[in-house]
Amino acid sequence: MASIPDRMMAAVIDGKKRVELRELSIPELKAGELLIRIEYCLLCTWEQRIYTGESSTGLPFIAGHEASGVVVKVSGASKASEANPGVPVNFKVGDRVVFKTLDHCGHCSYCYQGYTNQCTGAAKKRSYDGIPGSGGLAQYIALEAGRVFPLSGDISLEEAAFTEPLACCIHSVKRSGIEFGDNVVIVGCGIMGQLHSLLCRLKGARVIVVEPRQDRRELAARLGAHLVIDPGRGEMIDQVFKLTGGEGVDVVFNTAANPDIAKRSMALLKKMGRMIFYGSFHPNKNIEIDPNQVHYSEIVITGSSGPATGDFYQASRMLSYKLLPVKDFIYKIFDLSEINEAFEAALSPQSYRVAVRL
Numbered sequence: 001m002a003s004i005p006d007r008m009m010a011a012v013i014d015g016k017k018r019v020e021l022r023e024l025s026i027p028e029l030k031a032g033e034l035l036i037r038i039e040y041c042l043l044c045t046w047e048q049r050i051y052t053g054e055s056s057t058g059l060p061f062i063a064g065h066e067a068s069g070v071v072v073k074v075s076g077a078s079k080a081s082e083a084n085p086g087v088p089v090n091f092k093v094g095d096r097v098v099f100k101t102l103d104h105c106g107h108c109s110y111c112y113q114g115y116t117n118q119c120t121g122a123a124k125k126r127s128y129d130g131i132p133g134s135g136g137l138a139q140y141i142a143l144e145a146g147r148v149f150p151l152s153g154d155i156s157l158e159e160a161a162f163t164e165p166l167a168c169c170i171h172s173v174k175r176s177g178i179e180f181g182d183n184v185v186i187v188g189c190g191i192m193g194q195l196h197s198l199l200c201r202l203k204g205a206r207v208i209v210v211e212p213r214q215d216r217r218e219l220a221a222r223l224g225a226h227l228v229i230d231p232g233r234g235e236m237i238d239q240v241f242k243l244t245g246g247e248g249v250d251v252v253f254n255t256a257a258n259p260d261i262a263k264r265s266m267a268l269l270k271k272m273g274r275m276i277f278y279g280s281f282h283p284n285k286n287i288e289i290d291p292n293q294v295h296y297s298e299i300v301i302t303g304s305s306g307p308a309t310g311d312f313y314q315a316s317r318m319l320s321y322k323l324l325p326v327k328d329f330i331y332k333i334f335d336l337s338e339i340n341e342a343f344e345a346a347l348s349p350q351s352y353r354v355a356v357r358l
């Protein structure tokens, strides 16, 4: 077994489009915690917004929350025993794992009910030699066992890093209440739209994807979307109504960051349809809602934000069992030493996810 070094490297964002590698202490392990050597971390749009200065996150900051790794130490003891209850019994050194880096408190009303994604408590904030961060772009992380999820089978760790984004989409699909044979429209087919498309197909829906980019439409179709619509070839609303015999669809997921597109997507719903605002809006602005459409048609308008712990667990199972072809979404893999190039590549519109090898 490789020994654990005293120091590690981490990518620190410390200004607009400025990220540098710094040598920091390895996090200390508390009772009930695992030390994980991070192998891969994907660059999500949140990290990209911190990098470009569009996010309000204070700097310096160690970003990264879509990660995978290997357990290298189990809270001070080498193996579990009744005399040492602080040891997480279901983990051992060498286990391949994924983990939820974004903290929740565990004891607010939302956490108690299992809605850990809506936690309002004072979540523990991680910091590395005084630098705050979610920590996916550091080589090691210490986490309590309750937010670490074992992998099974031989799924690669770069694919396993998709657990977090997949968990976000699982949460969203659950909120839609999809039934067999439902017509579902997914507006926007970046990585999140693609993952929604895969999940909705597994849920027995007819999946209609709306996406202006040809390469994204082609990938969605290749991975199983039933119908793809190019909004450049005619009004999206007309195209969707034609495909559904003038009725509209049961569920719409909006993954585009544009409020005007989200407003127009609501017009795709049939009576009692469910509208999910999946993505956040940048920039945000108010949109009009027809209260009579909500009243007479009984449509449901809701959102989806992040994954709860259960969603995360389900995503780790789905990837372990290879139920989804996430390999197609890895645009490029960069070493940690190439972190600047990695961020620049992540910003390009043809990249679904850039992976960083730590």
Ligand SMILES: [Zn+2]
Pocket (backbone or CB within 6 Å): 044, 045, 046, 065, 066, 164, 165
């Ligand atoms: Zn993410």
Ligand SMILES: [Zn+2]
Pocket (backbone or CB within 6 Å): 104, 105, 106, 107, 108, 109, 110, 111, 118, 119, 120, 121
């Ligand atoms: Zn909480």
